[in-house]
Amino acid sequence: MARTSKEAAMVADGARAHDARTGAKPSARERLLSAANELFYAEGVQTVGIDRIIERAGVAKASLYNTFGSKDELVHAYLKARHAATSARILAALERFENPRDRLLGVFDALSESFKGPSYRGCAFIAASAEAGPGSSTERASNDYRAWVRGLFTDLARQAGVPDAESLGRRLHLLYDGCAVSVRMDGDPGAAAAARATAEVLLDAALAAPKSGHLG
Template sequence: MMTTAPTQGRSGRSARQRLLDAADELFYDEGVHTVGIDRIIERAGVAKASLYNSFGSKEELIEAYLDNRHAGTMARLTDAVQQHTDPVARVYAIFDAQAEMLAQPNFRGCAFISASAEAPPGGAIEHAADSYRADIRNLFTDLVEAAGAPDPATLGRQLHMIYDGAILSAQMDRDPSIAVAARAAVTALLDAALPSGSRRQPQAHPTTPPTKEHS
């Protein structure tokens, strides 16, 4: 990826950061394949050369956008997990954090699913999505292993499926209260898979959305 000394705009943000902020907003709202570089440049308020000096191409800008989404999601989930010491409560903490995300007015589903929809196989988008999904699945696997699951790889993958399903349902049905059903599914799965001494369910997060809300 090409790098140059950042140019500061009137806002104090570098041209690179302004481009990345504009791409994050437009790519997430409308899709990486729909939004052209001219709209990103216009939204960022920078010269066209700034995009090529900072990222080299639209593909590299998409990579940076997905890397940023990856890092942000993992930081949010890790922070939620670290608020608890009980292994089972840590699993639920991921779904509580997800419930908050689903209830956001600007929620538009999973950035990686959207970007992958029309992406060619084997490209940068596929690699970015694979890396992101592996980190989410490994987080679940590590947590249930700490909780005493006899088959943490299988249970981690099953929890990942519930996590994915909640995102898709909230997006397609425009109903963030699916988080309540997702949490119930997690409880049933953990009750069946974990030793009896590890099954205590923590109190539901108070921000879990109780009613249907357009996202």
């Protein structure tokens, strides 16, 4: 497979596993999403035209419009698929940890895994939203993903006993974003380890704060 992220590979692997179980060939929708995962992530949403997606998927142009209606809706479906794959990967990685503290810090371990290999091209949601208009389906999909990440950090912080879980969740979300940008822009292989160490300091400070306190 050409340049794709681990999330894109998970989407494709899931489709192949389904096909192996059922004996079915990939549907036009599955082929279009697989092509979109590969091309949009590697080259950008605006750079890649419909004709290239159709050619890579091996379907008729009518199949794309009958299935998704427009390129915007295909982009939306692509981002939703990445959201599903990313959340599944992170939650699966957290299952190996036995307590809430380790699970919270383990999000950064899971993030580190996604950086490995030459296929990493940065956060797909940051890239796509930079090209999207206000109120677009792309912006909505990106906002949904970001709300999930922050909600995950907040829930894990609450489970770990942090008095102000929402404030810590916000801070860890900022750290999560910065880590991804550093790896993409600076090629910094140690970014995830640094982010995890910083997250641990923030977590310990939050746990030590009085219950009436606020991190700001």
